[in-house]
Amino acid sequence: MRVAARLIEGDPHRLGDYRLAGRLGAGRRGVVYEAYDSGGRRVAVKVPHGDPELWRPLAGEVAAVRAAAPSCTAKVIDADCVGARPYVVSEYVAGPSLRGAGRILAGPDLLHLAAALATALTALHEAGVVHRDLTPDNVLLGPDGPRVVGFGPLSPTETTLTWPRLAMNAPAYTAPEAFTGREPGAAADVFAWGAVVFYAATGRDAFEGTSLGTVMHRVLSVDPDLDPIPQPLRALVADSLAKDPERRPGARDLLRALVSADATVRLKAPCLAPDCLTHASPTAACLPAACLVPSGGDIPGWAAETFTAEAPLTTGTVLGGRVCLADALLAARVPLTLDFLLAAGDAMAARLRTPYDDPGxxxxxxxxxxxxxxxxxxxxxxxxxxxxxxxxxxxxxxxxxxxxxxxxxxxxxxxxxxxxxxxxxxxxxxxxLAGWIEADRDARARTARDRLYWLGLTVLLTLALVAALVAALGTGGRPV
Known part of the structure; x- marks a missing residue:
């Protein structure tokens, strides 16, 4: 089935190298279209609201978004902030939003979604980008795992309006500091992470109310009942929903805790990896992985002999197909590089797949x-x-x-x-169809060249004949 709505009057049909095919959604920041580039690649094009002149100073923020690691986000492919109609192009994610799917997650699925969101926020925050609008509507359940969308530069109106007014469309996912006049930063995204995880586990907003005032009051003063969320995720959600932004963990801390919890669970299963290095010595047989679960957070002896706390572990030095080793190191309290954590988060997210009938x-x-x-x-x-x-x-x-x-x-x-x-x-x-058009264009070009050739030849022959007649007339009609 097709998910894009038809274009309406006033919608562009083409922006740069992209042909627009339909509307995917519209909100306070702008309109998102399904589009295709000249190579037939399907993309999403976001056209923001507001005066185009106000977008030009935001080109730097768009560049920062493009520089962010595309972990669990829709990768930004292209952007134009200086044209008559600014737009941002990102990869197309074929899947429903978390809210639109109407699906309540539990067990490993909930943990994998939480990790996907934490991975996306970690990648954005490390690039200096704050999402500002993380809600169930901006989480797409794609066929290869969840993807966070909707991030990007502030719209021109957001540079002049106060945050509480901006939050009216999603007050239940707006951090308390935004309602009290403080500038929301990365900690506000972490608050939204907790609220989205709550929604995924329950199917309802963490701070429900019949009016904006009621929701604001709950955000500022009420702690939601987190009993439906299992441990250890419940404790992380509780920390992320702290009213004081200074008490909330960072996105990277959330990701570290989630991948460690996931690795610990999987380490309790028997190890079946043929190239596993989780054994006491290079010549020893592979031990059951349950024996390798760190006790009290200490590094297992076999790992301590190979790695030191002063040398952070990189993806390249650990992954390489050695699944049990990677899991044991994630579960242990050892310093890990950003790319290692993002790779682990991507792997967790990929386990939550959502088949969706959305052909191009x-x-x-x-x-x-x-x-x-x-x-x-x-x-x-x-x-x-x-x-x-x-x-x-x-x-x-x-x-x-x-x-x-x-x-x-x-x-x-x-x-x-x-x-x-x-x-x-x-x-x-x-x-x-593109092939037909190209072949037709080539055929027309050949026809035009052939016509030009024969026209030129005809002109030359005509001129030669005229010249011959003129020469004959000049000699009295007698051959020379």
């Missing part, structure tokens, strides 16, 4: 094409070339093109004897 325009069109009767397929290229050029159809092949238009369903809008492409991005999104 190209896939829908190709599926329709392969269902055509082979006898009708030769007519499809001519028909779609006319539609791509803006010329009406179906016509010419009569019943064949009627059947083709019927097979392509909502991709072709028909009105009487005329038709048009429902999505102007289809020539970008459907490789087969």
């Amino acid at each position: 325009l190209g896939a829908v069109a190709e599926d329709a094409y392969v269902t055509l009767d082979p006898a009708d397929r030769p007519f499809a290229s001519a028909m779609f070339l006319r539609l791509a050029d803006g010329r009406g159809g179906p016509r010419g092949a009569g019943e064949a093109e009627e059947r083709i238009a019927e097979a392509f369903g909502p991709l072709v809008v028909r009105a009487g004897d005329l038709a048009r492409l429902a999505d102007p991005a289809l020539p970008y999104a459907w490789p087969r």
Whole structure:
């Protein structure tokens, strides 16, 4: 099924190298569109609200977002903050939002979601970026794990308005300090992390109310009942929802605690890895991994002999397929580099997969094409070339093109004897149509060159004939 809504009056059809196909959503910050680049890649294009002139000073913040590690976030691919219509392009995530999925998570799924959010915030915060709008609507449950979206530079209106006014659309996920006039920073994202995890576990907001005032009061004064959230996640959520931002853990601390908890659980299972190095000596047989769980947080003896606390562990030196070793080191209290933690968080997030029926325009069109009767397929290229050029159809092949238009369903809008492409991005999104257009363009170019050649030859022959006649007339009509 297609998830994007149709473009409406006033929506652009093209921005830079991107053809817009439909609306994915709209909010206080702007509109997000489904789009395709010239290579047919499906992307999400965010067009912010506000005066474009006010966006130009924010190019640096967009650059910071692009520089952030893409761990558990939708990677920012391109951006234009200086054009007449600013936009930000990110990878497309095929999946519902956490709120839209209507799904309550428990057990490992809840832990993996919490890790995905902590991984995304860690990557952003380490790049100096504050999300500012982490809510269940900005968490997409993709087929390869959750992805955080909606981050990015402040909109122009946010640079002039107070934070409480900005929070009216998501007050239950706004940190208390924002309501008391303090500038919210990374700690506000951590507060939102706790509120989103609560929502994932319960299906309701942590600070519910029938009015903005009621929600603000609860955010400022009430601690939600966290009993539905299992330990050790419950303690982390409680810390993240602290009213005082100074008492909240950092996103990296959350990630460290989550991957350690996950590794400890998995270490209690028998070790089956053939290349496992979690044994007492290089010649010893692989011990049951349960024997390697750190006691009291100490580094296991076999690990202490290999690594020292003064040398942080990197992904390259530990992962390499040695799953049990990586888990044991995550569970132990040893210093770990940022890339190691992000890799561990990505691995946890990837275990929460959400299959979703969200094919792109190209896939829908190709599926329709392969269902055509082979006898009708030769007519499809001519028909779609006319539609791509803006010329009406179906016509010419009569019943064949009627059947083709019927097979392509909502991709072709028909009105009487005329038709048009429902999505102007289809020539970008459907490789087969792009190939037809390219071949037609080449054929037209060859035809134009051939016409020019014969025209030139005709002109030369005509000039030669005229010259011969003039010469003949100059000699009295007698041959020279």
